[in-house]
Amino acid sequence: MSSRSLFQRVWHKFVRAPLGYGRPLPLAVVDREYTSGAWAHFHELPELGRQVLVSGIVAQLHANPAVLDLGCGTGRLAQLFEPFPVRRYLGVDLSPAGVAHARGLGLSRCEFVEGNFETWQPSECFDVILFSECIGYADDPGVLVNRFISALSPGGHIVISHFRFGHWRAHWRRVARFTKVVEAMTLTNSKGQTWDVKILVPLNQSSV
Numbered sequence: 001m002s003s004r005s006l007f008q009r010v011w012h013k014f015v016r017a018p019l020g021y022g023r024p025l026p027l028a029v030v031d032r033e034y035t036s037g038a039w040a041h042f043h044e045l046p047e048l049g050r051q052v053l054v055s056g057i058v059a060q061l062h063a064n065p066a067v068l069d070l071g072c073g074t075g076r077l078a079q080l081f082e083p084f085p086v087r088r089y090l091g092v093d094l095s096p097a098g099v100a101h102a103r104g105l106g107l108s109r110c111e112f113v114e115g116n117f118e119t120w121q122p123s124e125c126f127d128v129i130l131f132s133e134c135i136g137y138a139d140d141p142g143v144l145v146n147r148f149i150s151a152l153s154p155g156g157h158i159v160i161s162h163f164r165f166g167h168w169r170a171h172w173r174r175v176a177r178f179t180k181v182v183e184a185m186t187l188t189n190s191k192g193q194t195w196d197v198k199i200l201v202p203l204n205q206s207s208v
Contacts, residue, residue, distance in 0.1 A: 020170030022136045024118065027094055034074065034097040042076045042133075050187045050195040051132075054161050055080040057199060058128050061157050065127035068092070068151065070117045071134030075102030078110045092120060117144060125153040131160045135171055142174030149178065149202045157182065158200040163193065172196070178203060 012023060025033075033039055041047060055077060058067060064085045069077055072091030081089055091112040093099050102112040118139065129148050138144035145158060152158070158179060162168060179200040188194040 017167050018170060020141065020167060020172075020174040022138045022141055022171065024137055024139055025094075027116075030095045031097045034095050034101070039073065042073060046189045046191055046193065047076075049189055050161055050197060051077060051080055053185065053187060053197055054130065054132060054159060055084065057159055057197065058086075058130070059084040061159075061199065062127040066090075066125070066153070067128045067130065068122060068126040068148070069130040069132065070148070071131060071137070072102060072112060073098045075105050075107065075110070075112060077130065077132055078102065078107050078112075079105060081110075082107060088126075090122070090126070092117060121147075122151045125151050125156070127153050127156050129156070129158050131158070131162075133161055133163055135160060135162055135175065136166065136168070140174060141171045142177045145175050145200075146178040152202070155205075156201075159197070160200065161195055161197045163195050168196075172198075175200070 012021070058065060058081070064087045066088040067081070067086055067090070069089065069091045072078065072093045075091060078089055078091055086109055089110045091102055091110065092115045093102070093112070094114070094116050096114055099112045099114050117134070129152060131145065135141040135144060160175065162171060180203055182199040182201055184196065184198045186194060186196050
């Protein structure tokens with residue numbers, strides 16, 4: 001390991017991370033984790049509670065919504081949207097392996113594309129924009145969320161699910177620079193794992 005990369009790791013751990021900055025993963029690392037099955041737990045029972053909560057929230061917020069799922073992974077949330085009237089679902093993920101798995105599910109009304117959410121930009125608007133277990137991998141979680149606000153339809157909502165790990169409180173503080181909370185829920189499973197799920201709107205938008 002070079003002295004520069006060591007310095008960057010130490011700088012992130014002791015300076016940037018406590019301020020709420022995340023740690024983006026290189027594409028090769030993300031792909032390797034998908035192909036190795038390291039993230040297969042997203043399809044397992046301990047994760048189901050918060051996933052059902054997220055899909056139910058979206059169905060409650062909007063009738064027949066258009067949904068953008070950033071960091072969609074292997075398409076687990078898209079599977080859980082199948083019983084709900086969703087007119088359009090677009091999942092975006094950095095990993096070709098993750099996207100290939102999601103496409104292989106053969107889900108109706110769903111499209112999956114490769115894209116880095118730090119730079120990818122949609123050409124349409126959505127009623128709900130989801131960030132499920134991914135804001136901690138953004139360089140700045142708040143900047144990430146803010147750059148997609150322009151892709152919200154009038155009256156639209158942002159829904160974020162975020163596992164309590166590392167400097168999770170600081171991640172939320174960075175998001176709060178650009179959004180306000182409509183509703184917040186916390187879910188803990190039998191393994192003691194805890195997630196916060198929040199419904200957000202831009203600061204200049206009515207909370208209704």
